[in-house]
Amino acid sequence: MAKTRKSREVRLIPITFEDNVVPGMDIAETLLKSMRRHHQRFRQGDILVVKHKIISKSEGCLVDLDSVRPSAESIAWAEQYELDARVVELALRESRAVIRRRNGILITETHHGFLCANSGIDVSNVDGGETALLLPKDPDRSAANLRRALQRKTGLTIPVIITDSFGRPWREGLAEFAIGIAGMKALRDDRGRRDSHGYKLKASVEAVADEIACAAGMVCGKLNRTPACIVRGLNFSAGRSNVRELLRDPETDLFR
Numbered sequence: 474m475a476k477t478r479k480s481r482e483v484r485l486i487p488i489t490f491e492d493n494v495v496p497g498m499d500i501a502e503t504l505l506k507s508m509r510r511h512h513q514r515f516r517q518g519d520i521l522v523v524k525h526k527i528i529s530k531s532e533g534c535l536v537d538l539d540s541v542r543p544s545a546e547s548i549a550w551a552e553q554y555e556l557d558a559r560v561v562e563l564a565l566r567e568s569r570a571v572i573r574r575r576n577g578i579l580i581t582e583t584h585h586g587f588l589c590a591n592s593g594i595d596v597s598n599v600d601g602g603e604t605a606l607l608l609p610k611d612p613d614r615s616a617a618n619l620r621r622a623l624q625r626k627t628g629l630t631i632p633v634i635i636t637d638s639f640g641r642p643w644r645e646g647l648a649e650f651a652i653g654i655a656g657m658k659a660l661r662d663d664r665g666r667r668d669s670h671g672y673k674l675k676a677s678v679e680a681v682a683d684e685i686a687c688a689a690g691m692v693c694g695k696l697n698r699t700p701a702c703i704v705r706g707l708n709f710s711a712g713r714s715n716v717r718e719l720l721r722d723p724e725t726d727l728f729r
Contacts, residue, residue, distance in 0.1 A: 486513065486703040487692040494526075494700075496533035501622035504701060513703070517629050520704040521619075522689035525608060525637045525652060526595070527700045528615050534607040536563060538596075541605075553577070560594060563605055567592035572729060583608060586720045587652060588729075589639045608637065612653025613715045620655045632656030632709065636686040636693075642728055649690035651682035651716060658710040659718045680719055681709065 488507055494500070500523075508514060515521075529535075543551070543562035551558035554577030561579065565571070568581035572588055581592045585608065593608040609615045616633040623631050635653035640646075651659065659682040689702045723729060 481706070483688075483707045484703075484705040485688060485692045486705060487699045488513070488701040488703065489697075489699050490527070490701075491698070494530040496531060496535070498531045499622070500527060500531050501619055501626055504623075505626060515623070515627055515629050515631055515703065516705065518705070519629075520632045520634065520657065520685060520707060520709060521623070522634045522636060522685060522693065522702050522704060523616075523619065524693055524700040525612065525635050526606060528609050528612070528619070528635055528653075529606050532609055532615065534609060536605045536607065538563075538603060538605055550574070550579075557596075560591060560596065560605060563607075564591040564594050567594060567607060585612065585652070586717065587637075587639070587650075589637075593637055593639075593652075608652065609635070613655065613717075614653075616653040616655035630656060630711075632711065634682055634685055634689075636689065638690070649683075649686035649693075651680075651686045651719060654682050654714055654716050656711060657682075657714060658712050659714045659716065661710065682714075682716070682719060685709075 488504060489511065490503065490507055491510075492503060494503070538557070538559045541559040541562050543558035547562040547565065548558045550556070551561050556577060564579055564581060567583060569584050570582040571579070572582055573580040579591055580588065582588050583592045587593060587608075595606045596602050596604070612635045616635050620631060620633045623629065633655045634651050636649045637652050638647040639650045641648060659680070661679040661681050685704055685707065689704060692702050693699050
């Protein structure tokens with residue numbers, strides 16, 4: 474049965490990496506090594522938030538861009554908007570549908586079901602533009618594997634959320650989204666409860682995992698070598714969940 478953690482104060486504790494992540498690296502051990510270096514340790518009730526890049530790198534989700542042979546369509550689109558045709562081609566390969574293609578912006582639905590630019594492919598913070606980084610093949614499984622590894626090494630059951638930065642309809646700027654989760658509920662359903670005025674809530678389903686991802690994004694950044702953070706003191710419901718619970722069914726998605 475799910476348990477709810479209660480606290481009055483929430484803390485965001487950054488975990489800084491000094492080592493470059495390479496394929497095959499033990500992320501759990503690297504996290505703990507970094508934490509020991511900074512006199513940090515996990516506590517029961519903590520949540521670990523991890524940027525997807527260190528997961529993707531450790532899992533070898535890397536593509537040499539020189540190995541990509543773009544189609545004539547990708548080349549034409551790239552030339553029109555001064556883009557890298559190889560990245561365009563790779564984005565199309567990593568998608569199951571193209572949602573929008575306009576003014577040099579390519580919005581796709583990834584094989585995971587995420588709606589984002591260029592299928593979440595990134596070339597920043599990799600090796601200067603020679604290699605593209607893909608999303609993890611199964612972020613929920615990656616989160617579960619990291620959670621199990623940390624439990625073996627610490628004896629603690631720490632929920633894990635893997636995040637990435639996506640754009641949003643109608644809003645400028647990027648925000649963090651949960652793309653993988655293990656050990657806690659992704660949503661909190663308050664429907665049927667009453668507010669302080671006695672009104673029964675009818676549509677209040679809160680995307681807790683995304684809220685945590687955004688909070689962690691305040692201390693995890695692209696430029697400060699801080700790919701992970703501990704969220705301490707937050708109410709959460711422990712239990713099994715998956716990121717698919719956060720994805721809206723196309724039949725009810727009015728914005729595609």
